[in-house]
Amino acid sequence: MRPPAMTRIAFLLALLPVFAFAAESRDTKVINDRTDVMSDGRWIYNDFPKGLAEAQRTGKPLLVVLRCVP
């Protein structure tokens, strides 16, 4: 099972960009969200087929977060 700390990090990463860039324009928020989450390396960004293929390859379950950024 994934350690609780990792779970918390995953959840915070899912939420963080919206709070962190609240003062930025909507376009900038969306662009920064992609940059930040992709650079983290733990998330497959906006590509469900890729995530599904990876899950099938590794046998791991999927967590899919739908997050409205702007």
Next chain:
Amino acid sequence: MCVRLVQANDLDLTLFQFDYDLTFAAFFMNADRTIYGRFGSRSDQKQAEKDISLEGFQKTLAAALDLHKSYPKNKGILAGKQPRPVTMKRPEEYPSLAGKYKPTIDYEGKVAASCLHCHQVREAERLAYRSQNKPIPDAVLYPWPMPSLIGLTLGPQEKAKVIQIAPGSPAARAGFRRADEILLLDGQAIISTADVQWVLQNASADSLKAVVLRGPNSVNLEIALPQDWRVKNDIAWRATTWDLRRMATGGLVLKHDPGTNLALRVDYVGQYNEHAAGKRAGFKKDDVIVQVDGETRPMSESELFRFLLQNKFKGDKVPITVTRGSEKVELALPMQ
């Protein structure tokens, strides 16, 4: 595998069926697309913490991983959690969205404007009914009922643990007690409030069987659903309600004054385009609606939507009586 989706453009609606008014929702699933559970609930525009928390998400995630460990032996208790047949497989198949969005966000151009928002899916679904002069069904008007609708308040820090039961409610009559943990509802494994909402969203019978963990024991309960239980769902907080106001009240935002007769106070008058239809019809802030097409029974704004959107159609003009100070004024509200 963690996947983050930030758009509803080209979203697979045969799989991702959730409360489209949410700005945060999560799915836990197997690589064969079997859904273990959903997370993400809301009943207030501003206070998200009323319904979800980091702790609750953590417990739901742990429970989803437990379901994964037991899969596929547990397919029976997952069967009801799977997506239902849909009319449109992608949002862009709805007429009101067709041809307006590309499959992905345009990161090199108009970034935010190119994003198809989740709430637009719900709006498009309602528009499909409205544009064909068909009544909008209850399940579409009142989506994703919260457990409070049957009298249950679940702890936001828990998976699906009861922290309060409304006296006299269906849950109270079924015998729920505080600290009961819902294990199964309608035969489905429950790991979140959103899972309970999924069961309620799809409930078609007049009762639901539940299994709860009470202390060391599991207890079987049966919830009788009253007629029109879904209609008590307050949808005022939802982003998609904005478009319902355009259709039904011409942009008026109404507040319910409790009492034995209809009393809906005009709290806001829309100012622009179709949201100004109420204004053009003569409605003013603080008018109190006391009669709608002959109806004087008490209704919330949400219940008025149902009355109008299931009985009146585009082009109709609905006679409405308001009180304005000490005088009564007769107005005609155009349906859109």
